[in-house]
Amino acid sequence: MAHRPVRALRSRAAALRALVRTSEVAVVALAAVIGALVGVLAWAMGTAAHWLHVLLYGIGPQVRLSAALDIPDWRLVLVPALGGLVLAGFNRWLKRRRPKPPVDPIEANALHGGRLSLTDAAVVGAQTILSNGAGASVGLEAGYAQAGGGLASRIGLFFALRRGDLRVLVGAGTAGAIAAAFDAPLTGAFYAFELVIGSYSIGALFPVMASAVSAVVVARALQAGTYAMETLSPGAVEDELYPLALLVGVLCGLSAILLMRGVAATERLLARAVPAEPLRLVLGGLCVGILATVSTVAMSAGHGALHLAFVTETPARLVLLLILVKALASIASVASGFRGGLFFASILIGALGGKLFAGLVALAVPPGPDPLILSIVGMSAFGAAVIGAPLAMTFLALETTGSLAVTGLVLAAVLVAGLTVRRLFGYSFATWRFHLRGETIRSAHDVGWINDLTAGRMMRRDPKSVPADLDLAAFRKAVPLGSAVQAVLLDADGRYAGIVSVPEAHAAPATATLAELARHANSALLPGTNARDAMKLFEAAEAEALAVVDGPARRVLGLLTEAHLLRRYGEEIDRLRREETGIGPG
Template identity: 30%
Template sequence: MVGIRAGGSRGTTSAWVRSAPWGLMLLAVLTGAGAGLGSIVFRWCIEQFTRLFSGHEDYAADPGSAHPHLSWLGPFFVVLAPVVGGLLYGPLVQRFAKEARGHGVPEVMLAVAQRGGRISPKVAVVKTLASALTIGSGGSVGREGPIVQVGSALGATMGRLVRADEGRLRLLVACGAAGGIAATFNAPLAGVFFAMELILMTFSAEAFGAAVLSSVTASVIGRAAFGDVAFLELPAFHVDHLGQYGLFAVLGVVAGAVGVGFSRILYAIEDACDWLWRGPEWLRPAAGGLVLGLLLLALPQMYGVGYPVLENATEGEYAVGFLLLLLVGKILATSVTIGIGGSGGVFAPSLFMGAMLGAAYGAVLHQLLPNSAGAVGAYALVGMGAVFAGASRAPITAVVILFELTGEYSIILSMMLAIALATATGRLLSRDTVYTLKLRRRGIDLEGPAQGAPLGGQPVGSVMEALPEPLCASTPLTEAADVLSLSGHGALPVLDTAGRYAGVVTTRAVAEALSEQPDGAPATAGDLVHRPPVVEPDEPLATALHSLADSVGSGMPVLDPERGVPVGWLSHRSALRALHAPAAAPAPESVPA
């Protein structure tokens, strides 16, 4: 009887933690505490492995020097360090957790979007060791990807221990990511927005509250271990006159292009490594480590994360030519590190690239416009956030994390302007980010159906209904109201006087216009037209559902991609019918152009 009561008590407690609002808050706090402790262990491992492989606390602070215990090798020890490191982490990753290879964030995004938040607990251990070995032995990658994956694995493990449902499991994964960022970089706000903008890709009061609790908990633990200071110590910068905003705007556009270029080069080099290597995967990091070592010998500033070099660039200690060399070198070194199978993040490298680009840009402006360009360091700081935004298209995270990493608020307007333009440039040049491109190359669309999912993989053309009779743009509102009321749809397509598709008019819009009718009010259906997002027949249903969910009325037109004319109607009813009609139905005939 005692055992039954005990078991019943445990079951009741577990059920309360799974379902009650305060249960989620408790799990968020515990996840944040785990992420905070994990960040301490992770940074300690990086420091120890860096001392072991280079003999320095941070070799980038004293590039080109010899290893204190291998002085007879001089600076040539950097050729061997990545090889030895690869021999250690290569078999570790291949044997225990292959998902620990690479920069980590895409795997977490995939787990949240399509795998119900499930992440193996062994990822936390393997990722910590593999990433620390990669960075410590000279890998030119960052800490954010590993700590996000480590914290997320801890959150997923916490959720599975209490048998949380998929919704809460996803939230706990995001909480782990937020806590990891907060503790590692002393950036609690950035941790929250990183989780919202990149991991969950949505905002809600519940998710925000849970992420805040996790982030604050982890940040308190991180500050107790590392101190309450800005992660990067930079001098104060100021915008002296309004004309500088135009200069920062140009930098934002250029930085956005550099961010996209980095993404493309990263995966191009990874493809090259895949094509060249024919040996066992566990040996690939060691063999490729020789190439990385030669690159480090030529440019030792690329060793590890490289924050000391970044700080020197913001203080104007490098010439323009050397800054551009460091920019290109970082792109190559990071790409090679990831391509050979190394484990580490791309956030810190993007900051490094942005600092080099911004400092070079500022130095050139200072020579051309000595009285109005302003401080070189201001451009370096803005460039850091802009390149990251161009690569990741996470503008809120970019603004917040730069403010928290540096504690510099004086040029927040310039930073926001450049980051917004960098994000727009990145979106214009590429449909994918540095994170989602990795998944799309594997045939995974985060907005589409999960691989093997029974619903959502079929094309829209197989489930759409016949197109309802369109309205003419010149149709009076009273007549349009009658037609809409008899159509059975909450919206109808509208054609202009030349018979071209103009958009959609909704019952609600017509009713509101008729009820008010002030002077100058809309008089025809064409005056109330709006264009919903484009949905095409070959588009997966799961992708189109995002647009359908936001549509006003009971459906939306499906457009022919070549002619731009509506050929069918996707309604909520037809989408739900796909649940019971998995076989593709013949598409309706197209209406004349």
């Protein structure tokens, strides 16, 4: 009797899983619930980081750290350095318990079919809050996206979603996180499409938008306002501004490349000069603190400084100084090991850059363009160049200003900035970091299925095999015509010695030997060879079939034909296209 409630609960859970797996409406509803939960998480993370600022720097609850004016210099220098030491201790504790580095949502969707660990989300969230709370020049976006993606993945795995649906749900979770952070649902949605899902489709639109909208609603109810940006509504946009916007886009693209290469070069330099991680983090914190004595724009993400950049008039010389301070602080923070993103830092640098450009044009051709408009253009163009999400940054400008006219300018600059980075560099900041780690992915587009489609999984496990020392007559008797297309030869020790075409052996002269007929003795596949590498091997060997061997011992495990490989590859490509277009199940 006691087992009946348990069985009933399991039965209901199984029915619910079946409903979610087979109903598009149920997936959308699930995404909306995830968005609401992610909205709470974003509020909690933003609040935690802000109260660390209040506690550690002695600022008022309504003051943003990057806009604070009365923090003593000793506190500005000491707190980030001590924060780096605390983060190093936390990282050391983590490595003993969880040595594998966390997988982020882009990597998870590209390589692992959307599988993310909720523990990884908690780890990255804690590291990000510690880094940002200590004043390092990093944003909380990495923590937000990890939390949203991790929660969505865990819930999706509970419902046993298909690979394609799980990837979309992870995108929906990150959409909700970014939307709640910036109070901008369209920005969050297109962040997910461009960075986490890797493509746009009608099938993905509904769950992603449901998550983004519900996250924003919850964040507004909690009065989160983590990164919500306020700006004056810019005036009318003149056609003469379009050439200036295009030039700003080019300059933002070039500057973004310098920033990303600067992070990588500084990281390599610090790794060689300061091998100990605690010392690197302390040194990075000291650099940020020293820069903060010049201007607190160096601290944290830069929300307060961005607001001031929009609403105040600043001399061009001072704007240039603020750009350098923020860029150097961001490079020092990320390169030394503080956890966080460059999303908001790039927005701030871009806004200051646009303002500087407007000031320089005004000096040459007074009165010059509206600095507010070019600040918004620079903000979006530089953000798109670094983050690699042009439409997300365009919608951020639209949701920030409410001006379609300004959005047209922004779109022009964003496209030019993105094209500049794509042609001259080829990576966004996230994919550049993957490249430095040795990964080959350039986006979140699903390539993990290629690694799952291995020779060991596609091979025929019972190939016809014969000793290599048989004479031709004995071979013909052992392998009659029509019984097999290829036969695998084995030497006296049972190792792979080549492949013989059965029709060719039956058509050969009686004086021929198997050694003369054997092909591809030096070409073989390993069980873990993926489909793409297998196709390259088939092409190089000009073979119709290759043996699958277990490695140096060269024991034959099976046989794979090129025709079967191409058919399975085509089936997977077709399945992915159906998923992306929403016209069939995954």
